[in-house]
Amino acid sequence: MKYIRNFSIIAHIDHGKSTLADRMIQYTGVVDERNFKNQILDDMDIERERGITIKSQAITLPYQAKDGNVYFFNLIDTPGHVDFSYEVSRSLASCEGVILLIDAAQGVQAQTVANLYTAMEHDLEIIPVINKIDLPSADIEAVMEQIDSELGLDPFSSLTCSAKSGTGVEDILETIVQRIPPPKGNPEAPLASLIFDAKYDPFRGTIINCRIFDGTVKSGDVIRFMHNETTYKVEEVGSFLISRQKKDNLSAGEVGYIIAGVKTVSDVNIGDTITLDNRPCSKPLPGFKEAKPVVFASIYPIASDDYEELAVALEKYELNDASFTYQKDSSAALGQGFRCGFLGLLHLDIVQERLEREYDLSIILSVPSVRYRFTLNSGEVAYIDNPSFYPDVMTIAKSEEPYIRATMMFPERYLGSVMKLCREKRGDKSALNYPSPGRVELIFEMPLAEVIYDFYDRLKTITQGYGSFDYDMIDYRESSLVLLDILVNGEKVDALAQIVHRDLARKRGLHACEKLKEEIPRQMFKIAIQGAIGGQIISRTTISPFRKDVTAKCYGGDITRKRKLLEKQRKGKKRMKMVGSVAIPQSAFIAILKSDQT
Amino acid sequence: MNPGLYIHIPFCISKCNYCNFYSVTSLDLISDFLESLFTEMGMYRGQFEVFDTLYIGGGTPSALRVEQIEKLLEKAQESFVFSPNSEITIEVNPGDVNATLLKALLKTGVNRINLGIQSFDNTILSFLGRRHSHKEAISTLEMSRDAGFDNLGFDLIYGVPGQNINDWLQTLDQVLIFNPEHLSCYELTVEPGTPLAASYRKGNVTLPDEELQYDFFIKTSEKLEDAGYIHYEVSNFARGMTYASGHNQKYWNHTPYLGLGPSAHSLLHNKRWWNHKSLRTYISNIKRGKPPVQDAEYLTKDQLRLEALYLGLRTKKGINLCDFKRKYNYDLLIEKKEIIMKLIDGGLIDIKNGYIYPSRRGLAVADSLSLI
DSSP: TTTTEEEEEOOTTSHHHHHHHHHHHHHTSSGGGGOOOOOOOSSSHHHHHHHHHOOOOOEEEEEOOTTTTTEEEEEEEOOGGGGGGGHHHHHHTTTEEEEEETTTTTTTOHHHHHHHHHHTTTTTEEEEEEEEETTOOHHHHHHHHHHTTTOOOOOGEEOOHHHTTTTTTHHHHHHHHHHSSOOOOTTOOOOEEEEEEEEOOOOOOOOEEEEEEEEEEEEOEEEEETTTEEEEEEEEEEEESSEEEEEEEEEOOOEEEEEEEOOOOOOOOOOOOOOOOSOSSSOOSSSSOOOOOOOEEEEEEGGGGGGHHHHHHHHHHHHHHHHHHTEEEEEEEOOOEEEEEEHHHHHHHHHHHHHHHHOOOOOEEEBBBEEEEEEEEOOEEEOOOSSSGGGOOGEEEEEEEEEEEEEEEEGGGHHHHHHHHHHHOOOOEEEEEEEETTEEEEEEEEEEHHHHHTTTHHHHHHTTTTTEEEHHHHHEEEOEEEEEEEEEEEEEGGGOEEEEEEHHHHHHHHHHHHHHHHOOOSSSSOOEEEETTTTTTEEEEOOOOOOOOOSOOOHHHHHHHHHOOOOOOOOHTTEEEEEEEEEEEHHHHHTOOOOOOO | OOOEEEEEEEEEOOTTOOOOOOOOOOOOTTHHHHHHHHHHHTTTTSSSEEEEEEEESSOOGSSHHHHHHHHHHHHHHHOOOOEEEEEEEEEOOSSOOOOOHHHHHHTOOEEEEEEEEEOOOOHHHHHHHOOOHHHHHHHHHHHHHHHHHOOEEEEEEETTOOOOOOHHHHHHHHHHHHOOOOEEEEEEOOOOOOOHHHHHHHTOOOOOOOHHOOOHHHHHHHHHHHOEEEEEEEEEEEEESSSSHHHHHHHTTTTTTESSSTTTTTTTTTTTEEOOOOOOHHHHHTTTTTEEEEEEEOHHHHHHHHHHHHTTTTSSEEEHHHHHHHHHHOOHHHTTTHHHHHHTTSSSSSETTTTTOOOOOHHTHHHHHHHO
């Protein structure tokens, strides 16, 4: 156990996390040059393109240290967005230390601070590393200063490197050996293992990524998921050396995988504790939360013929994304589809993109909504996350909406503007802390619906990227709600409807009309867009038709050219949903939730 | 329907600013070209049915001498079979021709002249880069009538920078005095690779906005239909359908056509092919006994359907719904019922006697109509 080091790298986007991980992987030689590709841990295209990690990843690197011993480094990569903050906390709970990577030119950024605080909560050893020191704009001294004043860490404990060129990487590896403590735990004790991720493999079922705290697990053992109260027989255990490497057992202190005939990832809860069925540990590891979807939207195929294909794609997709839920749904305007649940808007965005990319589907998402609670006159309680099922207003005794506790951290100078934003978002019961000089922690209780409505984007804009944001669900609170309908050419488009606070209804109605006007292309006839509450029109706008588009000349050589152009336009049109005779582009449904101020 | 023959004469004395048809301004290669053209005719012997139209376009066919035109027609008749009352059109540039030549043309069997008048306004003519003047245009018109041509078509351009609608309507008034059998009124279009495109890119030239384009289009149609013309295609008007260009209509209804000369396009069933857009390559290919074809495409049923839709909706006649359903296995009235009803309501299209056809306002958006 004393030769094991479990750690994670935390960094702001673009500060070089993936490059440093790549360099460590190369240095320890687990991948030969031929098989090496950049950002080896970000194995989805979408992760490479966006520069964010969506799923946690782990890799074991054998490192021959200067003291002559071989150490096993378990590098656990973590996602970098508030939608996935729970996954981050579970990954960090599996480590003893972190490398805090800071760009020498850009200095300490908001995300760095937010993740650092999570690391501190877990009492992890923190090694600050200043990266990109070979950049002409690198200012190592200023960054040291920030490490001291903004992070409250000892600047002299920090290392410098250029992950790009490899300078300083060996130093980092040596420091990991020296400073990050080896894991503790008793291999003989009852098994206590933390699940920090799970992936679906078409041949083996679910691959569970876990950290063993106590005990030992081997193939043939019967394991129990303490929260789920389900048992499985272990087929294989091992560690990740780029690809899976089978081992005899995993024991206390190790990070690795367990394959146990678990069919889908939804059968596994991130944060759950695995123990042995015949010799369970006394209590589960702390920190478990059920990752529940909080944002809901319906997905429809653009061409209704693709419904079956969409059904198959969702079934496959769900295998690999435990926080994604779906069920059948149908819309008067958009036809057959599915109502889906997401962790947040980024999650929704990612699901949409992966469905389109990996399953080659063209889909439309309805306007996202949170889950409201209505108490009816009959005493019945209804949870409604789909505006189509908004109860008859005459039957509603009480309307409630979900509230969250938002924790934001940012430099003091932005306090005024952030407070203003939170109040605008119906924020309430604020609290203010000064965790370090110049930096404030602001806590607000806010309706979740306001948070999904462009809150995070605006916070980032206001704080120029220095604001971090995290939230917890707290409870349901009474609220004055109305159903805002959108009519396109007099026809209600249920997928554009929103449940909104009464005081904001008019503003939202206007905003929706304006956004749709921007998003819906002009057509051959006038398009009227209206916002309505209970039959009363509260906002309207008109998209005027275009009147002239025909090309003047069309003879021999023009015919093919023109046809090709029309084919291209026709293809673009196939990516729009026909609602009545109006073609609505995919972007329109999401645009309604985006404000102009971002 | 009988096929049509097109012959492209790739020579111009000078290039006009807006034009992207293929031509060269050196006349040195005319005889080499004609020789190649006659060989090319031989290459297609027996491949097409009896032609009933011949269209000599360009370029500037009137850049040829009369003997050369005579020879060309002679060779065409040797190589192909024409029906007795074929429509034989030649494009003529005002100022290039005299009375003798016109009389000679009539004798060779040419029965339709298309005059590149473009405008009666000298300022506009010089903006467009035309060599002729208002006066020359009128004298060519008069000479053509005197020579005995009873089927004259004029090409006109509108929407020229600085031109307002009244200027243009006045031009039309002047044109109508000559009582042309056919009028092509083209909105000035910026074609890539032309001097006009270069000035447009630099911002030296501004073209009418959509509203003004629409007004030009509608007022032109109204005025000419009031004067007794049929607006039978987006840019074409005829004093009765007997004067509509028989040749050009073939392009819009997938009738086979053979195009000879550089850059010319041909269509036979589902194959479309086109010649090299270079006189030298054209000549050298033929000298080596090779058809001067640059490339070909084989149209799928879906592509043919899209073409039939967009080309058909450019014409007043429209699309025969039964034929369309039979040929493409696609019932427009069933598949596109809702949008068709909406467009009928909006006055953009109508259905009568089994045809779906665009209204005047519909013609102005014909490209989009085909995307329903």
